[in-house]
Amino acid sequence: xxxxxxxxxxxxxxxxxxAEIQRTPELLARVPARxxxxxxxxxxxxxxALATAPRAEAADEAVPVAAPxxxxxxxxxxxxxxxxxxxxxxxVVAPMLEEALxxxxxxxxxxxxxxxxxxxxxxxxxxxxxTELEAxxxxxxxxxxxxxxxxxxxxxxxxxxxxxxxxxxxxxELGPRPVRFDWADPERAVYVDYLAQRDYRTWQGRMVSxxxxxxxxxxxxxxxxxxxxxxxxxxxxxxxFFEPLADPGVAQPKLEGLSSEQARRASWESERLEAxxxxxxxxxxLRRQVRHFVEFLKKEGVVGAPP
Amino acid sequence: MHLTLxxxxxxxxxxxxxxxxxxTADMSFETACAAIEKCATGPDCGIVFFGGEPLLRAPLMxxxxxxxxxxxxxxxxxxxxxxxxxxxxxxxxxxxxxxxHVALSHDGARAAHDAxxxxxxxxxxxxxxxxALARLLERRPYSPVLATVNPETADRLAESVQGLQAKGVQxxxxxxxxxxxxxxxxxxxxxxxFRKLADWHEENYRKERKFYFSPFDKRIAxxxxxxxxxxxxxxxxxxxxxxxxxxxxCVQFVGRAEYAIGTAVAGIDEARREALYRCNERDKPxxxxxxxxxxCHNKCGCLNLQTTGSLERIPAVLCEYERMVFPLxxxxxxxxxxxxxALFLQRHYNPAFPILSFLEDLGAS
Numbered sequence: 001x002x003x004x005x006x007x008x009x010x011x012x013x014x015x016x017x018x019a020e021i022q023r024t025p026e027l028l029a030r031v032p033a034r035x036x037x038x039x040x041x042x043x044x045x046x047x048x049a050l051a052t053a054p055r056a057e058a059a060d061e062a063v064p065v066a067a068p069x070x071x072x073x074x075x076x077x078x079x080x081x082x083x084x085x086x087x088x089x090x091x092v093v094a095p096m097l098e099e100a101l102x103x104x105x106x107x108x109x110x111x112x113x114x115x116x117x118x119x120x121x122x123x124x125x126x127x128x129x130x131t132e133l134e135a136x137x138x139x140x141x142x143x144x145x146x147x148x149x150x151x152x153x154x155x156x157x158x159x160x161x162x163x164x165x166x167x168x169x170x171x172x173e174l175g176p177r178p179v180r181f182d183w184a185d186p187e188r189a190v191y192v193d194y195l196a197q198r199d200y201r202t203w204q205g206r207m208v209s210x211x212x213x214x215x216x217x218x219x220x221x222x223x224x225x226x227x228x229x230x231x232x233x234x235x236x237x238x239x240x241f242f243e244p245l246a247d248p249g250v251a252q253p254k255l256e257g258l259s260s261e262q263a264r265r266a267s268w269e270s271e272r273l274e275a276x277x278x279x280x281x282x283x284x285x286l287r288r289q290v291r292h293f294v295e296f297l298k299k300e301g302v303v304g305a306p307p
Numbered sequence: 308m309h310l311t312l313x314x315x316x317x318x319x320x321x322x323x324x325x326x327x328x329x330x331t332a333d334m335s336f337e338t339a340c341a342a343i344e345k346c347a348t349g350p351d352c353g354i355v356f357f358g359g360e361p362l363l364r365a366p367l368m369x370x371x372x373x374x375x376x377x378x379x380x381x382x383x384x385x386x387x388x389x390x391x392x393x394x395x396x397x398x399x400x401x402x403x404x405x406x407x408h409v410a411l412s413h414d415g416a417r418a419a420h421d422a423x424x425x426x427x428x429x430x431x432x433x434x435x436x437x438x439a440l441a442r443l444l445e446r447r448p449y450s451p452v453l454a455t456v457n458p459e460t461a462d463r464l465a466e467s468v469q470g471l472q473a474k475g476v477q478x479x480x481x482x483x484x485x486x487x488x489x490x491x492x493x494x495x496x497x498x499x500x501f502r503k504l505a506d507w508h509e510e511n512y513r514k515e516r517k518f519y520f521s522p523f524d525k526r527i528a529x530x531x532x533x534x535x536x537x538x539x540x541x542x543x544x545x546x547x548x549x550x551x552x553x554x555x556x557c558v559q560f561v562g563r564a565e566y567a568i569g570t571a572v573a574g575i576d577e578a579r580r581e582a583l584y585r586c587n588e589r590d591k592p593x594x595x596x597x598x599x600x601x602x603c604h605n606k607c608g609c610l611n612l613q614t615t616g617s618l619e620r621i622p623a624v625l626c627e628y629e630r631m632v633f634p635l636x637x638x639x640x641x642x643x644x645x646x647x648x649a650l651f652l653q654r655h656y657n658p659a660f661p662i663l664s665f666l667e668d669l670g671a672s
Contacts, residue, residue, distance in 0.1 A: 001491060001623040004630070005597035011634045012530040014641025021656050028657050030649040032515045035667060127645065 024135040091230040097292040105216030107245040122196040132290040137303045144184035192239035216242035239293040246281035309353035309545040314364040323423045332550035342548040342571035362393035391439035415467020419460035444475040451478040458493035464500035489624045526636035529602040538606040541587040559609040603629040
């Protein structure tokens with residue numbers, strides 16, 4: 001038994017703080033089934049909602065608003081870009097955040113790399129995207145497939161990962177497979193894909209080796225282009241987000257004059273700091289991509305319009 | 308502010324893990340009133356009756372409550388923590404009538420309970436306390452139950468917790484006996500039990516069984532409310548009054564003259580209180596850089612004093628325990644959040660949950 005400081009702990013990042021969840025107040029509209037089933041209790045909930053009106057109003061603002069324009073034309077008198085695209089029976093791919101395309105998503109790892117890439121944990125990224133989209137009013141499902149939307153190469157879930165180039169060639173032989181969208185709101189025909197490390201293999205058709213460089217921005221353009229070819233029969237909107245690969249901007253510690261123990265410690269502390277900053281920056285950058293997409297959805301009337 | 312009145316040093320049990328120094332001192336009515344006059348500040352003050360076994364002084368309890376209500380009606384709320392052996396129908400009727408909340412010590416499974424919670428002859432008290440639990444829950448279904456976990460009975464933990472829930476307990480506060488003889492093997496056993504309980508508690512949420520389980524739910528709250536301090540703010544939010552009227556910053560300090568922070572007659576020695584508070588608040592050097600530092604119980608002065616003899620030193624077993632339970636609690640919360648579990652969301656994020664839950668139960672009854 002010993003006292004030991006926990007140096008890196010991500011365990012709590014999978015659920016929000018109160019301040020974070022207040023940005024998605026509709027989550028609190030989910031009540032236990034017993035509450036819903038009791039008519040008397042429902043009345044009490046109504047009274048409570050009245051008593052806490054400011055909170056309820058805040059919730060209303062974030063609750064989903066518009067059905068797709070095609071379903072309620074009266075609500076959308078002016079023809080939007082989505083509607084125009086719909087008439088052309090082509091899907092719309094939401095424009096990606098220019099700033100992200102210019103600056104983010106590039107990095108490398110392996111022995112040649114000075115500042116190795118640090119990937120966001122994929123589940124954390126997906127949770128962040130889900131939280132933001134649900135806050136905008138989308139009702140999301142996981143892993144939805146869409147007819148005729150294929151990735152060029154995709155190994156089945158249960159396949160062994162390739163252990164060498166020959167294996168990978170075999171993988172290539174599998175050919176196109178349907179894309180399983182990370183999140184989708186089929187009712188509003190919104191499909192989003194987050195390009196994480198493993199998607200590189202799926203879309204680029206090459207193995208991720210011990211020395212590798214990534215350009216997720218370029219990959220995102222390629223994926224967006226592919227989704228744009230989808231022959232939609234209603235107004236389908238695709239969103240593409242990508243791993244930001246944030247650069248922490250932490251200066252390397254000066255190790256001159258330090259004992260080997262001190263140098264090891266300083267170097268280790270610097271790595272910890274770098275990882276923490278990268279994580280925070282990545283979350284922030286990805287959040288901006290998603291919010292940019294949400295703004296697009298609002299502009300197009302797919303979700304509630306901006307106030 | 309809470310004022311804990313140690314009505315007596317006497318106890319009718321001889322629990323093997325009890326930290327208290329059992330004596331014969333009793334608090335007088337005058338001492339209790341003086342302490343309340345001097346220390347019970349603020350518009351809403353809790354009076355906690357404690358011991359020894361406070362039910363040995365039940366008449367004094369009623370007398371104090373009468374006096375409080377006569378002086379400042381409605382300003383106080385009352386709670387008693389009892390071993391349950393004297394918790395009879397008459398006491399419960401009176402407690403309910405007066406609005407006295409009762410918390411009961413019960414260690415769960417018979418084997419776990421009887422191994423430690425014994426009378427002066429060494430006989431287990433499970434039968435008596437279990438019967439008291441039934442009586443209590445019949446009148447007050449939300450009464451908290453306090454269970455202590457010992458290394459020798461760690462393998463009974465899941466059985467104990469699940470058994471208490473089956474008996475109707477909805478609010479369980481688990482205390483570790485950190486002063487016990489914990490070994491690596493006992494901690495291994497404990498982690499297995501906690502893993503079982505994490506799965507089981509997830510099931511509670513999924514099946515919408517309302518059950519507050521402090522090891523997980525309290526730690527989840529420490530993530531949900533990061534601005535809340537993990538510190539007990541020693542002596543600032545709660546003061547213990549010994550039977551002789553000396554004031555102490557918390558229950559386990561009672562009787563240790565070097566930690567007295569005043570008397571019922573003279574009031575609080577602010578300089579002394581402040582000094583102890585600051586001492587307890589100081590960051591622990593061994594916790595520097597720990598990612599859990601803001602959430603763990605390393606600033607529980609009572610616990611540190613009891614186990615290491617110093618406010619400023621933490622026991623290794625506490626650190627081991629926190630590193631064991633936090634990941635389990637956080638993984639549980641993550642799973643429930645990802646499933647958008649309604650009970651989880653309501654309990655942890657809706658400030659109105661207690662009242663809604665109460666209304667729901669009213670509707671059901």
